[in-house]
Amino acid sequence: MVVSLISIILLCPLAAFAIFGLLGLANRRFPRQDYLSTIAMLVALVCSFLLLREVVPNPEPHTVNWISLGGVTFSMGFYLDSVTVIMLIVVTLVSSLVHIFSMGYMHGDPRYPRFFAYLSLFSFSMLFLVVSDNLLGIYIGWELVGLCSYLLIGFWFEKDSAANACKKAFLTTRVGDVGMFIGMMMLFTKFDTLSLYGEGGIFAQAAAQLSTADMVWLSIAGVLIFCGAIGKSAQMPLHTWLPDAMEGPTPVSALIHAATMVAAGVYLTARMFPILTETSSLVIAYVGGITALVAATIAIVRFDIKRVLAYSTISQLGYMMLAIGAGSYVAGLFHLTTHAFFKALLFLGSGSVIHAFHAMHHAHDDEHEHAHEHEHGEEHILGSEIPPDQDMRNMGGLRHKMPITFITMLIATLSISGVPFIFSGFWSKDKILAGVLGRAMEWSSVHHYILFIIALSAAGITAFYMFRLIFMTFFGEPRNQEMHDMAHESPKSMTVPLIVLAILSFPVVNTLWFNKDYVKPPPQPHLHAPQHAYLSPDSQTGGQGAALSLFGVSEAFAAEEEGGHGTHADDGHHGHGPAHTIAMVLSIIVAGLGIFFSWLFYHRRTLSAESVATTFRPIYNLFWHKYYFDEFYDGVLVALTVWKSRLFAQFDGSVVDGIVNGVGTVTRDILAAFVGIFDNRVVDGLVNRVAQVTWAVGGRVRRIQTGAIQTYLFVVLAGIVLLILIFRAL
């Protein structure tokens, strides 16, 4: 049942893509590729929900042997636990909604069917990644989603910026993937398998065999695999591709670059949870925490609505990484889910806004395209090249024009900002903060206190820039009257997904995560608390299922934090109860502050953003230039590569070409000359001489042929006489 359901889930989108591909070979089209892809996704969605009932506490992977090479057998298989099924639902749900949204958004695009085929391929790859029980399968899915990301970012490849962005995304993630592959190989050499679960799997072997002496290389392997996640989830320092990826169509940004593919890195890290050590956990936590803060600060000063959301995504992914690094497995994955819904909603909402301006954009298309090409060189790096329909400085006052888009986006913003109690984002973010603080208290770890402060400030900044976006886009006076007049509410195919996602931004729908019996963090046998013995998370299970009422929820997750010691926050384990309360209060305060300042700056305008920017010019510049990451990469890595290539080109031009030319010269001028002389003199001479002799002899001999018959007769007689004389002489 499990296998067949998963097979259906995988095969539906694959078939939708295959039909496009096979018909494409014959230069034909399925008439309604959009319906085909969407229906395939909806079927997969239904199957994912059916799978909910199939989850068992300690599942065995369903595997088949794939290839045998020299005594090592690689298997392929599915692993279905609660995390898998929740990921399946998230992916299929967001994907279905994005499919529906795209029918409106992409309408009239010349490559409309291809877009849906790519979406199907992406959905297949992502689902394959999620259900795989081994690192090889995950890696295959991992690269396939990378490919789809490349194809979809560069979907409008006529634009130079899109073509560059897709290359950048592909190459940057590849850097991380190399690390991931090395990490996989380290595990493989040690354990002779890439399967994660089951008796011979990596986790079982690692728990049974590894001693403290192995911790160093296990840490290295963990960090290397995390490198893949750094690339894919756009963590520092490989985050630069994600903002540029916004060149792709907006539904793609929502599906791939907000909800699913970039979350694959978090998913992978969560899957690796059982083999994380203190060191690798700390690295992950720091990378995540710093990314969360840095990306949030960059987002403050962006004017491109999609770029703001892109940096916001990076920041939130950093949050999830931080959670997993700090041991808050459930919190990290919980935030992944809630974030998938509200960030997809934000992207689709921004898509709706862009769509509203689109007619306007087309009217001015030629001029803009022209201008862009001129400026492209340096402007692209500085990030100030913003398409006019995405520039928030052209927006304002849209809430009356686009009420549905406004309300749904507002809900998502409230959710991501952490407005308390009724929005899912609050619960998941709070769970992370509480988890980090809880570990800090439990371990008395300075690192985790620092991380907590970083995370808290990132939360405040997030609230600030998200409301900046809302205020600039939907409130105030229209800044560009001409464009404002053209704006209109989007068609139903676009607003319905927005509404559905808005509903999903409330915690009711995410109850699975609150039920601590449903998702349990796996044990981390290689993680040791620095001072006192660390109770492994599975040593205690949570007792009765938590109540799912709104207030029961808060109790439940507080209790479940750090692996569910006991059922209630006040059960005596130090750290948990206070950590939860402190984190919640602080997060509400910083979120409130963020929103308040945003309101002062961008709605009431009591404070001027410009004057603050002038006062803190160096800091503003740092944010505006995105911490000079792109400049650094362009100036150092790209320049170094170009310099190295020039060097090699020169080597090629002088040394290699020199050798080749030298050999050529020797051959032509000496060897060939000698052979040529021989050929001309000896061979030709021989041939010519034979011809000359033949010619000369022929010239003489032909005179015998006089045609006078009596001469012939005379010669014959003379011959006979001669013969007679000869024979007589003998």
Next chain:
Amino acid sequence: MTLQHYLVISAILFTLGIFAVLTRRNAISILMGIELILNSCNLNFAAFSRFMTPSTDISGQIIAIFGIVLAAAEAAVFLAIILAIYREFGSIRPDEVDTLKG
């Protein structure tokens, strides 16, 4: 009369015939030379048959008669050819009939 007499006569005839064939400028004269050669051969056949074999064996004489018949047929064909050559070239001198000369 011994065999030698006949052979001498035959050799004289043959030589005269050759001389005529090689020196005459008229095709008819050449034909006449050829007839002389043929007859010298016939004479040899008859003479050798008469003196070298038993008198019952007359195959040499028979061949001589065949040779005469052949010579007649040959003369007829030859004259026909000469007539055709004359019509074509207006002459029966062999040295003027040299169209095939390279």
